[in-house]
Amino acid sequence: INLLFYANALIQGILNKCLKIHMVHMLFVTHVLLFIAVITIVVLMIEEYRRTKDSELKIIMNAFGIMAVAGVLSLCMYWKLEIPFYGTIFEVGVLIFEQLLLTSIFVNLVEQAKTRSELEVYERLLKEDRMTGINNRTAFEEQLQDIEDHAQDYDNAALIFMDVDGLKNTNDLYGHNAGDELIISAALCIKNVFATYGKCYRIGGDEFCVLIFDSIENVDELLKQMDQEIIKYNRNNRYYLSIARGVSFLKDTEGKQKKISDWKYEADQDMYCNKKRRNINDRL
Incomplete structure (x- = not known):
């Protein structure tokens, strides 16, 4: 998917430079690639979530889902309804996407801190004499x-x-x-x-x-x-x-x-x- 995006940017740059095709006229291809990428990643994450039931993965899935919806809405507004502020919808979707990812990172950091604290307690208990409280x-x-x-x-x-x-x-x-x-x-x-x-x-x-x-x-x-x-x-x-x-x-x-x-x-x-x-x- 990353390689497709790089290739898309390179090809559109060449077409714009050599054939004078405006970038906005090629935006549909970028949107389609983005839509395919998001759907593909969401499907893969759903399969992974079914296998692991990872709460962090669920948050990321919701983020990608919202971004996919925002992308579809902006496409419809631009190509079908010709609404000029279609980009705002997509930007809002990206903003929510980023906020959810930040929430996921925060939750992950809290879990890691909790795990580290528990490990430190367990390690101390393993090296501490229970009767006297000094090292064993x-x-x-x-x-x-x-x-x-x-x-x-x-x-x-x-x-x-x-x-x-x-x-x-x-x-x-x-x-x-x-x-x-x-x-x-x-x-x-x-x-x-x-x-x-x-x-x-x-x-x-x-x-x-x-x-x-x-x-x-x-x-x-x-x-x-x-x-x-x-x-x-x-x-x-x-x-x-x-x-x-x-x-x-x-x-x-x-x-x-x-x-x-x-x-x-x-x-x-x-x-x-x-x-x-x-x-x-x-x-x-």
Whole structure:
């Protein structure tokens, strides 16, 4: 159809230039082509609409239908009734056509915005731990993969593994509701201290971790702040909270970046050493 219109314009231009035929006398051909084009597109869209029931397509069909009617009316007014303002009818049809198309575009943009919002919510839910509201293991693994894939973008980082001490004993003695309370409280203490400096994750039942990308020189100070948060919690609650922790830095003392597996292993081993020291101190 596009090629027909281009050919029509070229031929009419040649006829006007060489044979001095006025363009208005060849307007009928253009109108016929336009009518055929609109009818063809409407028919194709009707078939598509029957198959998909797309609301946006329905609006576009109505737009083309109105334009087709306007085209037929202007043809009749010009060729049969010889009414001089036939062009106004067609222009009104084109105006309505454009307004309907703009409406279609607006509706489509609203739908896209709604879909994007829903996708963002679903993505957040997929990466959020439902019990504590912090990031879950999926988000943690994605972050580690990003660090591995874009190592050049990370100067250094600290990984802190944490584990709630004695959660099984709390569950056995007081029930799982008490254990859930400890998990939620542990997440709150961790988030209160580390959320400003990095990302907090719950990666297992009683296991948490934190990734810090800035101010890594303050890790020891931040751990002391977390201890203070835990002390405040234990003053006002019946279930005792204790959190073991282990720290590892992405780069070694020589500035060489570690493998992600080694980085995690070091933090994990440091945490279990911390847990053993805590158990020994508790027995003493």
